[in-house]
Amino acid sequence: MREFDVAVIGMGPGGEHVAGTLAERGLRVLGIERGLVGGECPYWGCVPTKMMIRAADALAEARRLAQLAGSAGEVRPDWSVVARRIREEATDSWDDSVAAERFTAKGGTLVRGTGRIAGPGRVEVDGTTYAVTRGIVVATGSRPAIPPIDGLSDVDFWTNHDAVEAEELPASLVVLGGGAIGCELAQVLARFGVEVTIVEGGDRLLAKEEPEASEALRQVFEREGIAVRTGARVARVLRDGTAAVVVVLEGGEELRAERLLVATGRRTDVGEVGLGAVGVDTSARAVPVDDRLRVAPGVWAVGDLTGKGAFTHVSMYQAGIVIRELLDEPGPAADYRALPRVTFTDPEIGAVGLTEAQAREAGLTVRTGTTATSSSSRGWIHGPGNEGLITLVADADRGVLVGATAMGPAGGEVLGALCVAVHAQVPIDSLRSMIYAYPTFHRGIEDALRDLG
Numbered sequence: 001m002r003e004f005d006v007a008v009i010g011m012g013p014g015g016e017h018v019a020g021t022l023a024e025r026g027l028r029v030l031g032i033e034r035g036l037v038g039g040e041c042p043y044w045g046c047v048p049t050k051m052m053i054r055a056a057d058a059l060a061e062a063r064r065l066a067q068l069a070g071s072a073g074e075v076r077p078d079w080s081v082v083a084r085r086i087r088e089e090a091t092d093s094w095d096d097s098v099a100a101e102r103f104t105a106k107g108g109t110l111v112r113g114t115g116r117i118a119g120p121g122r123v124e125v126d127g128t129t130y131a132v133t134r135g136i137v138v139a140t141g142s143r144p145a146i147p148p149i150d151g152l153s154d155v156d157f158w159t160n161h162d163a164v165e166a167e168e169l170p171a172s173l174v175v176l177g178g179g180a181i182g183c184e185l186a187q188v189l190a191r192f193g194v195e196v197t198i199v200e201g202g203d204r205l206l207a208k209e210e211p212e213a214s215e216a217l218r219q220v221f222e223r224e225g226i227a228v229r230t231g232a233r234v235a236r237v238l239r240d241g242t243a244a245v246v247v248v249l250e251g252g253e254e255l256r257a258e259r260l261l262v263a264t265g266r267r268t269d270v271g272e273v274g275l276g277a278v279g280v281d282t283s284a285r286a287v288p289v290d291d292r293l294r295v296a297p298g299v300w301a302v303g304d305l306t307g308k309g310a311f312t313h314v315s316m317y318q319a320g321i322v323i324r325e326l327l328d329e330p331g332p333a334a335d336y337r338a339l340p341r342v343t344f345t346d347p348e349i350g351a352v353g354l355t356e357a358q359a360r361e362a363g364l365t366v367r368t369g370t371t372a373t374s375s376s377s378r379g380w381i382h383g384p385g386n387e388g389l390i391t392l393v394a395d396a397d398r399g400v401l402v403g404a405t406a407m408g409p410a411g412g413e414v415l416g417a418l419c420v421a422v423h424a425q426v427p428i429d430s431l432r433s434m435i436y437a438y439p440t441f442h443r444g445i446e447d448a449l450r451d452l453g
């Protein structure tokens, strides 16, 4: 049986970081990947979708020219430019040779196939068993969760994979799910001329964010011609000939489109990767981990699988802790108090820490302060595209921020300052005494602090 110090099952952003760093540090590392080294983020997630968004935002800015600077002629979207960039620049036509070689050049051993834990200190890849002396790291990520809707499996629906790989766009699209994926892709495709309807089962878009941000985004979407149906339950789905998908809502209304994109969340698979062999309940939705990402003696987990936030930065952050664990190096334990997230719609919605509702549920003495992005000097100067808000959530007893939202142009960048405030528990009095450069978008933080009272 071949022996390694560390085996990493799943080479997405978290697994690749653990495996590559430990190999570089001289450990014997086995990396196991059944798809592409790099995982969801570079091939079907963050990177190509942000490339799409960059293109869609350029179109939106061009359309704003008339209100700001005249005209650059007729704006004519061409998806083939985006598809080519994704194929050639982002994904190498979904070929991971460069990433695989980067790992093996560091001294790692890559085995392609489906890995699973065969027992303590043992992993198996498609029938071959390997001995692991120091640690097994499970980083198998997530896949699209497909809801059990009558008829769905009979229509050729899209997931994020198909949307990212599309060489041509449909004329019309129903997007099932108004979360981060649904909202980002809906706006991109609408800006490229696709007639888009979002069908969201809950009562608002981006349910994990502040309700005011959800409402502001809904208004932007409707103004851009995206139909938003919230509180809408799908009864069944069927194909009408070859041309259209019909989405039948409870109540009987029918929505027709050339394509259906399913973006209803992600699912993890705890059982498939053999975590049951080390005592994990395989019916769990996420792997239970402690604050050092330990699952069982000699087993760690990182990334989407841990249920701590399905973001690349969470996976990389956790990977950093596991690397220290496996190298026996000191360092802080995981702390998710200041977890940031950014939905890259236009306007961007950046948020960190707790929402107001979460802070109240936690029993804190909550105070909030808010300001409209459009009412700041910079927002007003910016003009078209200046929708948004800055909302602060404070723990009044301790005099610190526990959460914040920055929605607006560059909302994800404005968020940086708020992340520091929440993470480092900067006293609100200290935030009030800072100098905020004029006229920046982040200066809106000062207005929101004033509103905190």
Ligand SMILES: Cc1cc2nc3c(=O)[nH]c(=O)nc-3n(C[C@H](O)[C@H](O)[C@H](O)COP(=O)(O)OP(=O)(O)OC[C@H]3O[C@@H](n4cnc5c(N)ncnc54)[C@H](O)[C@@H]3O)c2cc1C
Binding pocket: 009, 010, 011, 012, 013, 014, 015, 032, 033, 034, 035, 036, 037, 038, 039, 040, 041, 044, 045, 046, 047, 049, 050, 113, 114, 115, 116, 139, 140, 141, 142, 160, 181, 272, 273, 302, 303, 304, 305, 309, 310, 311, 312, 313, 314, 315, 344
């Ligand atoms: C459309 C979209 C847009 C996104 N945009 C952003 C964004 O802007 N910012 C952000 O932070 N996050 C974004 N995300 C989320 C981000 O992509 C994920 O959180 C991140 O990729 C998770 O990393 P991971 O390490 O858990 O593994 P994953 O990226 O999920 O990769 C896991 C890997 O494990 C492999 N694998 C699974 N099971 C096995 C097995 N048994 N044996 C061998 N290999 C296995 C898979 O093939 C895969 O390559 C986006 C996601 C999507 C879908």
Ligand SMILES: NC(=O)c1ccc[n+]([C@@H]2O[C@H](COP(=O)([O-])OP(=O)(O)OC[C@H]3O[C@@H](n4cnc5c(N)ncnc54)[C@H](O)[C@@H]3O)[C@@H](O)[C@H]2O)c1
Binding pocket: 147, 176, 177, 178, 179, 180, 181, 182, 184, 199, 200, 201, 202, 206, 207, 232, 233, 234, 263, 264, 265, 266, 309, 310, 311, 341, 342, 343, 344
């Ligand atoms: N910018 C980013 O960082 C970014 C971008 C995209 C995705 N992501 C990550 O990927 C995760 C998955 O994204 P997602 O948008 O698929 O999931 P999500 O959980 O964010 O949103 C899914 C939405 O689908 C709705 N839904 C579920 N079943 C439904 C049904 N049958 N009919 C109608 N609506 C239904 C839910 O109510 C929810 O609002 C995100 O939570 C996020 O962590 C991050």
